[in-house]
Every structure is written in C-alpha cells, then in structure tokens.
Amino acid sequence: MLSKSSARMFFLVGTALCAVAFILLTLDTFQQIPGQTNQDELSPAAIRGKHLFDSSNCMGCHTILGEGAYYAPELTRVYDRRGPEFIAAMLRDPAAMYPGRRRMEQYDFTEEQISDLVAFLEWVGKMDLNGFPANPPLAANAGVAAAPDDGRPAIFGQMCTACHAVGGRGGSVGPSLDGVGTRFDAEYLTRWLTDPQSVRPGTAMPDLPLTEAQVSELTAYLVTLHD
Amino acid sequence: MKYESQRIAYWFFATCMLLFGLQLVYGFIMAFAHAGLDGLHDIIPFHTARAVHTNLLVMWNLCGFMGAAYFIVPEESERELYWPKLAVVQLVAFVAVGVTAVIGFHFSWWEGRKFLEIPRPLDYLVVVDVLLFIANIGMTILKGKRITTTASVLFFGLLMAALLYLPGMIPTDNQTQDSYLRWWVVHLWVEGVWELIMGGILAFLLIKLTGIDREIIEKWLYVIVGLTFLSGILGTGHHYYYIGTPSYWLWIGGIFSALEPLAFLGMAMYGITMARKGGRKHANRTALAWTVGCCVMSFVGAGFLGFAHTLPQVNMYTHGTLVTAMHGHMAFWGAYAMLVLAIITYAMPLLTGRKLYDRPGAAFAFWTSNIGMIAMTLAFGIAGVTQVALERRMGMDFLAVQEEVEVHFWGLILAATLFTLGITAFIVNFIQHGLPKGDVEATLGGAAPDESTDTSDDDGAVAAADPVEA
Numbered sequence A: 001m002l003s004k005s006s007a008r009m010f011f012l013v014g015t016a017l018c019a020v021a022f023i024l025l026t027l028d029t030f031q032q033i034p035g036q037t038n039q040d041e042l043s044p045a046a047i048r049g050k051h052l053f054d055s056s057n058c059m060g061c062h063t064i065l066g067e068g069a070y071y072a073p074e075l076t077r078v079y080d081r082r083g084p085e086f087i088a089a090m091l092r093d094p095a096a097m098y099p100g101r102r103r104m105e106q107y108d109f110t111e112e113q114i115s116d117l118v119a120f121l122e123w124v125g126k127m128d129l130n131g132f133p134a135n136p137p138l139a140a141n142a143g144v145a146a147a148p149d150d151g152r153p154a155i156f157g158q159m160c161t162a163c164h165a166v167g168g169r170g171g172s173v174g175p176s177l178d179g180v181g182t183r184f185d186a187e188y189l190t191r192w193l194t195d196p197q198s199v200r201p202g203t204a205m206p207d208l209p210l211t212e213a214q215v216s217e218l219t220a221y222l223v224t225l226h227d
Numbered sequence B: 001m002k003y004e005s006q007r008i009a010y011w012f013f014a015t016c017m018l019l020f021g022l023q024l025v026y027g028f029i030m031a032f033a034h035a036g037l038d039g040l041h042d043i044i045p046f047h048t049a050r051a052v053h054t055n056l057l058v059m060w061n062l063c064g065f066m067g068a069a070y071f072i073v074p075e076e077s078e079r080e081l082y083w084p085k086l087a088v089v090q091l092v093a094f095v096a097v098g099v100t101a102v103i104g105f106h107f108s109w110w111e112g113r114k115f116l117e118i119p120r121p122l123d124y125l126v127v128v129d130v131l132l133f134i135a136n137i138g139m140t141i142l143k144g145k146r147i148t149t150t151a152s153v154l155f156f157g158l159l160m161a162a163l164l165y166l167p168g169m170i171p172t173d174n175q176t177q178d179s180y181l182r183w184w185v186v187h188l189w190v191e192g193v194w195e196l197i198m199g200g201i202l203a204f205l206l207i208k209l210t211g212i213d214r215e216i217i218e219k220w221l222y223v224i225v226g227l228t229f230l231s232g233i234l235g236t237g238h239h240y241y242y243i244g245t246p247s248y249w250l251w252i253g254g255i256f257s258a259l260e261p262l263a264f265l266g267m268a269m270y271g272i273t274m275a276r277k278g279g280r281k282h283a284n285r286t287a288l289a290w291t292v293g294c295c296v297m298s299f300v301g302a303g304f305l306g307f308a309h310t311l312p313q314v315n316m317y318t319h320g321t322l323v324t325a326m327h328g329h330m331a332f333w334g335a336y337a338m339l340v341l342a343i344i345t346y347a348m349p350l351l352t353g354r355k356l357y358d359r360p361g362a363a364f365a366f367w368t369s370n371i372g373m374i375a376m377t378l379a380f381g382i383a384g385v386t387q388v389a390l391e392r393r394m395g396m397d398f399l400a401v402q403e404e405v406e407v408h409f410w411g412l413i414l415a416a417t418l419f420t421l422g423i424t425a426f427i428v429n430f431i432q433h434g435l436p437k438g439d440v441e442a443t444l445g446g447a448a449p450d451e452s453t454d455t456s457d458d459d460g461a462v463a464a465a466d467p468v469e470a
C-alpha cells in the first residue's frame, strides 16, 4: 500500500520534472516566436496599434488569436477578410458598415490611431498559427472563399459580402445580390453605391467609403450578375 | 472554532457574498446583450460588463481563499494568527483596490487583456496586498505548534498563486508573447496552483466533516496534487496550439491536458469515498453537500467539459467560441465557487454560534443553484455547438450565426434566474447568521471537546448532543 511519504515523493518529483520541462520548452518557444510571427515586420505603427488594441479593450467583445469575448467577430484574419478600408470605416463609425445590428463601441480615434490599429491587424493576420482558423470543411456551396474568380473585384469581397450574399454565401443584412444585374442598370447602381440615401431615403444601406474607380469597378461586376 | 483570530474570516466571507451578487448582475447585462437587448450599451457596454463580471469572479474567489486560510491555518497550526490586525488592514486594502478597479472599468481604465484587465498600478497593489497575506499566514504556520500537510499544501498554493501573477506583468509588444505569458497566470492558476488551494481546503473540510483519519486524507491529497502538476503544467500547451507558437505544443499540450481530468476524477472519488466511509455523522450536512458537490461538479465542469475541447483536432473548431464559455462557467462554479461556498457553510455556524444549516433555505440554495448552473451550461453548450457547426464548419457569417443562437440566450437568462434564486437564498442564509459574536468558549456551547486529536470536532459532536436549533 502506498505510504504518505511515497505519495509526497510522487508529488515533489513529478512537479519538479514537469516544471523543468516546461521552462525549457518555454525558452525554446521564445526563440521561435519571432520567426513564426514575422516579428521583423512588426512596425512601430503596429506596436502602437497593439497597445491601443489593449487600452481600448477590443478583447472585451472580440476574440483575437481565438482569445477574448464571444460577442463580436474573430479579428485574427479580419485584414484578409474585410481589408483596410472596411476596418477603418468600422473604427470611424461602427454603425457605418452594420447599421442597426449588434453594436460596437464608438471610439473617437484619430486617423493616425486608426491606421495603427489597421497595421496591427495586418501584422496579426500574417502569423503562422498552425492552421487556425481552419477553412470551414462543410462549406459546400463555396462562394467567397472558394470561388472568387467570377470576375469580382477584391473590394466586393471586403465591403459588400459583409451584408450581402451571392450564390448563397455572404451576409444576411441586405438582400441577396443574385440577379441584381437583371433588376438594375449601371447608372442606377452607380448612384446607389455613391449615395444610397438619395435613391431610397431611410435605407439601411451605408454610405460606403468608396473611390470613384472602385464604384465603377463594382458596377461593372454587378451588372454581370443575372438570374 | 478554537481561536479568536479565526473570526476575521467572517469579513472575508461577507465580502465574497457582496462581490458575488454584483458579479451576477453584470452576467445578466451580457446575457441580455447576447439575446439582442443591449439597451445599456451607452452606459455599460459589453466589454465593461465582461471585465466587471470576470474580475469580480476572480476577486471573490481569492477573497474566499484568503478567508478560508485565515479560518483554517490557526486551527491547523494550533495558535492565533501571527498578526491579526494585519489581516484587517489587508482585507480593507484588497477591497479598496477591487472597488477602484471595478469603477475604473466603467471609465475605460483597463489593460484589455482577458482576465487581466486590472490596470498596471493596481496590479502592484494587488501583489503587495497578497504578499502581506502570505506573510501573515506563513508566520502563523512557522510559529505554530505543528505544521500539517493540509496547511502546507494550502500555503504553497497561495504562495505560488501570488508569484504566478508576476509573469502576466512582463511588458511585451508581440501579441503571441503576450498571450503566452497571460496563460501563465490564467491556466497555471486554475489548472495548477488553485487546485492546491482546493485540495487543502477540501482536505480540511473532509477531516472535519467525515472524521476520517488525517493520515489517509493527506496521503491522497499528495496523490491528487501530484496528478494536478504532472498533467497541468505541460497541459498549458492546450492554449499554445493556435497562437503563433511552435507546433510541438499540439501533441505536448494534447497529451498532457488530456490527462488533466484524472486529477479532478481523483478529487471526485476522494470526496465521495471519504464521505461514505466517514464514521461520524457531522450535524452540518449542508456543508458536506457543498464539499462533495464541489468534488463532483469540478469533475464535470473542468474534467469532462474541459476534455471535450482540449484535443487539438477539436479545439481547432471550438477555440474562441461559446463552447469555451460553457466550460468556463461550469468549471469555475464546480471547482472554485462551490469550494468557497462549502467552507463558508462549514464556518458560519462556528463563527457566529448560530446553526442555520438545517433551515430549508440552506438546502434550497444548494439544489437550486446547482440545477440552475447545469441548465446555464446546457444553454451555453447548445449555443456553442450551434456556433461551431454553422460558423466554423459551414462557414456562415459570424453575425448571422449570432442571430441563430439568440434564442439560447433567452434559455440562459431563464436558467440564470433559477441560479440567482439559489444564490439569493444562500446570501439570505448568510445574513441570518448575523455578525460573529460571543467569545470562543460560548461558540462551543460551553462544551469542552477533546482538542488533542483531529477527529474531535468543535460543533459536530456538540450539535448532536445539544440541539440548539433556532
């Protein structure tokens, strides 16, 4: 039968061995983190962005690297998913991109702070995370992720699919854009994208921060979408 | 109760009740926001509510541990606290720091690192305060008549908890390093040194409540805390799968964290076996219910539900979803909340000289809060599994999925209401005990129990012979 002193030995030796192994692994991990996270690309702007991210407690609603709160979208790959314009628009006016939805904090960031945060999110988005976040394995009717080569401009994936779906993939805030080219012509769509309120006052469609070139690029794509 | 200075524990426990009640209010604010009612957004936005909810939880748990230590250590060491007045100072300082932090969160004064939101200047105060506490307990043990295993394990756990707070304060610019060190606090606390505190308090309660020989209980205590560290230290790796750290953590973390439930299984078997074998029927059955309940529910919440998402293949999809919130609630409840409620239930009759554990409210509190928490876990679990299936497996948009799971947050609110009823009953029972009063002798009801052996208990025997029911 186990005696108390051998139980104590089990505790002390086991703990000591594991603690030593853990410390050695930690030292090795700290050697490898700079490579795996591209620390050489961590610009002063991104560093300021990281500290701003902390002092604004973005983690109190969002997850980043899968850590944080479960109230708002995961931000690790948001730079790829939405792009810099979208993120900047969110940070200037959180209701801009998702009017009437679950609310984000209204921060009063300066433009410089916004670009710092964007730089931080861009840097985080490039880390090697051992495959996280995984591509959704059951996403059968692939749209945004798997078949982006239906001629859609990059800005479409960033700005529009947050609310609208095409071919069953994308957001559900606005109506699906399938067949939008049948319903509207290029002139109407240009006005709609430039100033939605003048076309249909009171619409939930935000006034997107788009350049003229982007608007014509988007219009050219939208008119190709037929039922 | 044998020593005058044990009474200070009462004030720690009273603080626990206050902070716990407040924690629940902020839980409701978040649950309503998830369900679509964020009317308080402009006053208490979600990230404020969250910081308050989780920090109050950690604060009242720590406060409970400190109260427990002030109650247990004099009894184990057979002497008064070394510096009784320091304990008062230390409580007041702790509360002052806590209140400042919570108020600060409402004015965006925080660090924004999950669970470690307390701003840096207050971190230093917390460390100083906890070191004062450690010194007080340490001196009491050193100068005591005897040094028991129970007291040493408890002390070692508290000391390590204080020291492990420090790595979380190392400044860094790299998000991955930041996260790596954050887990030294969060994981090595709840799946490491807090389990020593838990083991120590449970051992004390089981010795008192079951009358089983100290040698046997303490031997198994070593086995359990041995298993804890054997699995839990390298098990930290289950947080290092996907944060930008080397891929060897996938298998190291996977294997060792998969063994972590063994420590909790050990705890559950230990509690149940000792309670059944125990020769003595201690009058305070409610305290025994909380003690054994803690052993069982910690296995369910930490062991079973922790295991459910700890393998890297599973965690790839559940990482950072409501599945984690499901596990977090049941694990904290089973292991640490119930532990503190157990020692409070045991200590209150001794501190105040009133035996209210047979009141219907006491049993109601136990059952209602536990059933409520099980239902809350189910609500979080269903929402979490749905989120994983729709968002992580099928690629649906985050917000669209959140709208799908809104209904489960109404379920959560119902369950949380039941839970809160139970906790309210507990707090009412606590208040009914009144303030600590009378001298030590009077608390013992004039009886002079044999103090030479551990199996002699202060109130169990007395209560059996002398039914002073209110």
Ligand code: HEM
Pocket (backbone or CB within 6 Å): A068, A069, A070, A071, B024, B025, B027, B028, B030, B031, B034, B050, B053, B054, B057, B324, B325, B326, B328, B329, B332, B333, B337, B412, B413, B416, B417, B419, B420
């Ligand atoms: C009235 C009862 C309660 C309600 C309605 C409630 C609700 C919530 C909600 C909505 C969250 C945030 C999840 C998110 O980030 O989206 C949360 C977080 C949390 N709560 Fe509660 N809670 C309650 C009681 C408790 C209790 C009693 C405990 C501990 C014993 C607890 C421990 C936690 C923990 C540890 C977290 C962080 C979880 C994580 O990040 O994974 N809560 N709670």
Ligand code: HEM
Pocket (backbone or CB within 6 Å): A066, A067, A068, B114, B115, B186, B190, B191, B238, B239, B257, B258, B260, B261, B298, B302, B303, B305, B306, B307, B308, B309, B310, B311, B315, B318, B319, B320, B321, B324, B327, B328, B331, B332, B335, B336
């Ligand atoms: C009493 C003990 C425990 C408590 C209080 C607890 C609590 C928590 C909390 C609050 C979190 C969220 C932490 C954060 O994101 O900052 C968490 C995460 C986690 N816990 Fe535990 N836990 C316990 C034991 C365990 C055990 C024994 C296991 C494994 C067998 C486990 C597996 C996990 C995993 C894998 C995560 C990460 C979830 C994710 O990737 O989002 N836990 N735990």
Ligand SMILES: [Fe+2]
Pocket (backbone or CB within 6 Å): B187, B191, B235, B236, B238, B239
């Ligand atoms: Fe962990």
